[in-house]
Amino acid sequence: MSTDKYQQLGASAKKTGVHKALAQAGLASNHSYFASFSDDIAGDPTYRSFLHADGAGTKCIVAYLMAQETGDLKWFRGLAQDALVMNLDDIFCIGRPERLQISNTIGRNARLITDEALSEIMSSYAELTEMLKSYDINIDLMGGETADCGDTVRTLVVDAVMAGRIKAENLISTDNVRPGDIIVGLANTGRTVYEKSDNSSIASNGLTLARHCMLAKENAARYPEIIDPGLSSDVAYVGPFKATDTPAELAGMSVGEALASPTRTFAPLLARIYSVLGQEVHGVIHNTGGGQTKNLRFGRGNHYIKNDLFPVPPLFSLIQKYGEVSSSEMYRVFNMGHRIELFLEERHFALIDTMAKELGISAKIIGHVEKNSGSETDNQVTISSGLGTFNYLL
Amino acid sequence: MSTDKYQQLGASAKKTGVHKALAQAGLASNHSYFASFSDDIAGDPTYRSFLHADGAGTKCIVAYLMAQETGDLKWFRGLAQDALVMNLDDIFCIGRPERLQISNTIGRNARLITDEALSEIMSSYAELTEMLKSYDINIDLMGGETADCGDTVRTLVVDAVMAGRIKAENLISTDNVRPGDIIVGLANTGRTVYEKSDNSSIASNGLTLARHCMLAKENAARYPEIIDPGLSSDVAYVGPFKATDTPAELAGMSVGEALASPTRTFAPLLARIYSVLGQEVHGVIHNTGGGQTKNLRFGRGNHYIKNDLFPVPPLFSLIQKYGEVSSSEMYRVFNMGHRIELFLEERHFALIDTMAKELGISAKIIGHVEKNSGSETDNQVTISSGLGTFNYLL
Numbered sequence: 136m137s138t139d140k141y142q143q144l145g146a147s148a149k150k151t152g153v154h155k156a157l158a159q160a161g162l163a164s165n166h167s168y169f170a171s172f173s174d175d176i177a178g179d180p181t182y183r184s185f186l187h188a189d190g191a192g193t194k195c196i197v198a199y200l201m202a203q204e205t206g207d208l209k210w211f212r213g214l215a216q217d218a219l220v221m222n223l224d225d226i227f228c229i230g231r232p233e234r235l236q237i238s239n240t241i242g243r244n245a246r247l248i249t250d251e252a253l254s255e256i257m258s259s260y261a262e263l264t265e266m267l268k269s270y271d272i273n274i275d276l277m278g279g280e281t282a283d284c285g286d287t288v289r290t291l292v293v294d295a296v297m298a299g300r301i302k303a304e305n306l307i308s309t310d311n312v313r314p315g316d317i318i319v320g321l322a323n324t325g326r327t328v329y330e331k332s333d334n335s336s337i338a339s340n341g342l343t344l345a346r347h348c349m350l351a352k353e354n355a356a357r358y359p360e361i362i363d364p365g366l367s368s369d370v371a372y373v374g375p376f377k378a379t380d381t382p383a384e385l386a387g388m389s390v391g392e393a394l395a396s397p398t399r400t401f402a403p404l405l406a407r408i409y410s411v412l413g414q415e416v417h418g419v420i421h422n423t424g425g426g427q428t429k430n431l432r433f434g435r436g437n438h439y440i441k442n443d444l445f446p447v448p449p450l451f452s453l454i455q456k457y458g459e460v461s462s463s464e465m466y467r468v469f470n471m472g473h474r475i476e477l478f479l480e481e482r483h484f485a486l487i488d489t490m491a492k493e494l495g496i497s498a499k500i501i502g503h504v505e506k507n508s509g510s511e512t513d514n515q516v517t518i519s520s521g522l523g524t525f526n527y528l529l
Numbered sequence: 530m531s532t533d534k535y536q537q538l539g540a541s542a543k544k545t546g547v548h549k550a551l552a553q554a555g556l557a558s559n560h561s562y563f564a565s566f567s568d569d570i571a572g573d574p575t576y577r578s579f580l581h582a583d584g585a586g587t588k589c590i591v592a593y594l595m596a597q598e599t600g601d602l603k604w605f606r607g608l609a610q611d612a613l614v615m616n617l618d619d620i621f622c623i624g625r626p627e628r629l630q631i632s633n634t635i636g637r638n639a640r641l642i643t644d645e646a647l648s649e650i651m652s653s654y655a656e657l658t659e660m661l662k663s664y665d666i667n668i669d670l671m672g673g674e675t676a677d678c679g680d681t682v683r684t685l686v687v688d689a690v691m692a693g694r695i696k697a698e699n700l701i702s703t704d705n706v707r708p709g710d711i712i713v714g715l716a717n718t719g720r721t722v723y724e725k726s727d728n729s730s731i732a733s734n735g736l737t738l739a740r741h742c743m744l745a746k747e748n749a750a751r752y753p754e755i756i757d758p759g760l761s762s763d764v765a766y767v768g769p770f771k772a773t774d775t776p777a778e779l780a781g782m783s784v785g786e787a788l789a790s791p792t793r794t795f796a797p798l799l800a801r802i803y804s805v806l807g808q809e810v811h812g813v814i815h816n817t818g819g820g821q822t823k824n825l826r827f828g829r830g831n832h833y834i835k836n837d838l839f840p841v842p843p844l845f846s847l848i849q850k851y852g853e854v855s856s857s858e859m860y861r862v863f864n865m866g867h868r869i870e871l872f873l874e875e876r877h878f879a880l881i882d883t884m885a886k887e888l889g890i891s892a893k894i895i896g897h898v899e900k901n902s903g904s905e906t907d908n909q910v911t912i913s914s915g916l917g918t919f920n921y922l923l
Contacts (some may be wrong), residue, residue: 145639145679152639153675156647173669176628176694177571186632186671186692193678234570238580240634240688245539245546246759253550275567277580280688281547284587285539285757286737287686294634294674296690298580300570343680363679365640365754 140460141468143370145363146343150424166432167310169228169420175300182300187226190294191217193342194395196361199290200354200378201391202252211252213397215239215259217339218295219274220398221423223267224475226297227405228419230307235274235299237264242292244285247360253281256293266329270403289360305409309433312418312478316504318441319487320473321401322497324448329403329494335388335396336448340423341468342394345450348458349374349390374457384449393450401475407490408477418478427466428516430476431529434504436511441502442519445472462522478504534854535862537764539757540737544818560826561704563622563814569694576694581620584688585611587736588789590755593684594748594772595785596646605646607791609633609653611733612689613668614792615817617661618869620691621799622813624701629666629693631658633673636686640679641754647675650687660723664797683754699803703827706812706872710898712835713881714867715795716891718842723797723888729782729790730842734817735862736788739844742852743768743784768851778843787844795869801884802871812872821860822910824870825923828898830905835896836913839866856916872898 141147175182191198191214201210219237226232239260241253264274274297282288323336337345347370355362355372362371376382378391385393409416422429430439451472455465465471477487484500491498507515516527535541569576585592585608595604613631620626633654635647658668668691676682717730731739741764749756749766756765770776772785779787802810816823824833845866849859859865871881878894885892901909910921 146677147639150675150677152644152677153647156644156651156675171672173630173671175571176630176692177569177573177576178628179571182571184630184692186630186690188632188634188672188674188690190634190636190674190676192676193680195681234572236567236570236578236580236692238582238690240582240584240690242584242636242686242688244757244759245541246757250546250550253547257550277567278565278582280582280584281544281550282584282586283540283544283546284686284737285760286587286740286755287589287683289681289683289757292636292678292681292686294636294688296580296582296632296634298570298578298630298692343678346680360759361680363638363640363683365638366679 139464140370140458141344141464144343144347144366167308168306169309169433170225172229181303183303183306184300185226186296186298187222188294188296189218189221189225190292192339193346194339195291195293196346197378197391197394200358200361201395203358204379208252208255210395211255212259213395214293215256216263216397218293219260219263220400221339222295222297223400223402224421226299227402228307228421230301230305231406231409232299232301235297236277237274237295237297238277239279240294241279241281242284242288243281244288244290245283246285248291267402270406272402272406307416307419309418310435312434312437312504314504314506316417316478317481317484317500318439318502318504319477319484320445320499320501321404321475321491322445322499323399323470323472323474325495325497327399327495330399334399335393335450336470336472337394337396337450338398338470338474341426344458344460344468345394345454347372347374348454348460349376349394351375351377354378382453384453386449404491404494404496408487411486412479412483415483416477416479420476422470422474422476425467426469427471427518428527430516431514431527434514436507437514438505438507439502439514439516440505441516444501444520445499448472463525466518466525473501533858534764534852535738535858538737538741538760561702562700563703563827564619566623575697577697577700578694579620580690580692581616582688582690583612583615583619584686586733587740588733589685589687590740591772591785591789594752594755595789597752598773602646602649604789605649606653607789608687609650610657610791612687613654613657614794615733616689616691617794617796618815620693621796622701622815624695624699625800625803626693626695629668629691630671631668631689631691632671634688635673635675636678636682637675638679638682638684639677642685664800666796666800701810701813703812704829706828706831706898708898708900710811710872711875711878711894712833712896712898713871713878714839714893714895715798715869715885716839716893717793717864717866717868719889719891721793721889724793728793729787729844730864730866731788731790731844732792732864732868734820734864738852738862739788739848741766741768742848742854743770743788745769745771748772776847778847780843798885798888798890802881805880806873806877809877810871810873814870816864816868816870819861820863821865821912822921824910825908825921828908830901831908832899832901833896833908833910834899835910838895838914839893842866857919860912860919867895
């Protein structure tokens with residue numbers, strides 16, 4: 136198999152195609168801030184406004200498979216969390232927004248996705264926003280659009296858009312990340328005080344690669360609606376597992392449960408950190424598409440050295456093993472154990488560690504920032520772990 | 530064939546399933562206003578905020594077919610217009626918003642939809658917002674999300690979310706629609722001064738029914754990615770045409786061109802009407818899902834009599850003919866010639882007519898409102914046309 140499996144599966148961690156299309160259309164994005172914004176929609180010069188889009192991606196397929204195999208519609212609930220949190224945690228990388236609004240867009244094949252399944256997704260949005268309120272994170276549910284479109288959607292697409300405002304003086308720019316900063320990682324495993332189950336760390340990126348490496352062809356044979364029939368048989372669903380299998384490495388989780396594990400939000404912790412440290416936080420990165428190499432697009436002339444990562448969560452080890460994915464590609468596609476990185480002076484770590492523990496989150500200094508000797512504007516990332524040492528340029 | 534073809538095709542004009550799911554999740558919508566809103570995101574008590582979601586639906590399939598058949602990627606451009614206008618014109622039904630923001634969400638099968646096709650969609654958003662600026666309708670492009678997800682999306686999904694604010698005192702509530710009001714329809718055919726080609730009137734609703742009634746099985750045989758393989762062969766692509774065929778009735782348009790005709794915006798005209806008539810406009814309805822019966826969900830105890838509609842545009846006559854669709858269902862699924870309805874006193878018609886003509890739009894008194902003798906809260910719609918007389922209850 137080629138070294139870039141993700142590309143063969145019709146997905147891309149680098150998203151070069153999308154970046155190229157945006158550039159061609161004159162819509163290249165700003166790389167000084169993790170999430171983009173405009174001047175204030177209400178015209179207040181001390182505020183900025185944003186409108187952010189993201190979704191649950193092909194994790195919808197895992198939820199669908201689990202619902203089919205177990206007869207339990209609860210599996211659809213996590214998709215609302217994925218779509219909401221993928222937006223919320225991106226936004227929290229630029230600081231503490233004030234009030235937020237969310238709109239959900241669902242595309243379904245109404246032949247396969249029932250009204251009851253829809254209802255699970257929608258009530259999950261309501262439950263989540265209730266929970267977040269107790270951390271003073273206020274998100275208004277603004278309705279949305281559900282389209283029945285089986286000729287375009289094989290099973291289900293769950294997307295969301297989040298709107299809000301943030302005080303300009305509180306914005307966190309990754310331009311402030313500097314040599315000497317430590318990199319604090321927030322673990323994506325375990326269970327926070329506001330979660331009901333352990334997290335596998337998968338979040339909502341790399342699901343295409345994860346599904347095809349873990350799940351066996353028999354899943355797609357039973358449910359042909361979970362596969363693009365144009366995919367090469369060499370790469371499609373080449374794993375050993377049924378969704379309900381429980382390999383020992385996953386310590387009680389089924390493969391489907393691990394792959395469907397809902398994306399954790401770090402917003403309650405980030406809100407507390409910002410309220411104490413303010414602009415002492417030089418930058419925050421959400422390791423989404425691009426995994427541990429996400430940093431490459433942010434900061435100026437930095438060399439991000441990540442040499443003390445969290446242990447690789449067992450799901451990622453299984454994906455790597457059964458997919459025969461190179462370690463270098465694993466770090467480029469998956470978060471590999473931590474999804475949020477904070478850049479700041481080392482003296483602040485103890486405080487972050489304490490606040491994180493209170494919420495059931497592990498924090499750790501996973502590396503530091505040096506000057507990039509090769510460029511004043513571009514960045515590089517070097518990852519050293521038990522898997523080897525890997526160097527990345529944009 | 531059954532009388533409700535749309536349902537057999539996996540779509541629903543009534544969207545009863547979606548409404549049920551929303552109700553189950555405690556998220557039933559407000560029917561006093563055509564589009565929903567919350568109190569102001571910036572906390573100003575004299576404003577309201579909205580976040581609205583909609584998309585191009587399965588028109589994406591027509592654009593894809595035409596691009597494949599002609600080798601021209603321009604066909605993808607209209608999809609940005611569909612997604613933008615389906616939001617914009619819904620929003621304009623509650624009044625004149627101030628500044629607007631739009632975020633686009635695209636899901637594609639990257640094996641079939643190229644980066645160049647994406648670029649056409651994105652630059653079309655930019656071109657459209659430029660055009661609207663000349664009518665003082667200001668929409669900020671806020672980026673978005675493009676997901677490569679061929680295992681969930683057969684070809685392409687193009688959605689958008691629009692955010693904005695509106696002065697509370699300018700809000701138009703359909704509760705103000707009253708017996709005695711005339712219904713002014715704004716024609717969806719012809720060519721406005723801000724359009725480059727004639728409009729077939731299809732807009733972005735009923736495309737599932739329209740595609741399957743008009744296009745022949747050979748289209749799906751050549752491009753199996755345009756069909757849900759679970760659809761019954763009795764209803765799927767049962768029409769006589771290839772996308773590039775040009776039946777005489779369409780007066781030079783190909784079938785694909787007519788089905789892909791980009792959704793017209795009436796926002797420039799509505800903005801002018803509101804600036805002159807203000808709250809003299811008692812209500813505005815956008816005939817989207819539900820077609821000419823959309824009114825049923827708005828107003829209180831009204832009987833909407835529509836007895837002088839525009840001539841049925843030829844595309845709809847062809848759909849009805851080849852799909853053997855009942856006239857009653859045609860009015861429930863399609864706009865049948867006008868997409869916007871204004872409710873107000875008859876003395877204001879001449880002014881609206883003049884303003885409409887200046888923009889190349891035909892306006893017409895298509896009916897009037899009476900008291901619903903059967904209910905003080907529910908509404909009914911009666912349509913009388915050359916096709917017959919049809920009565921609708923919710």
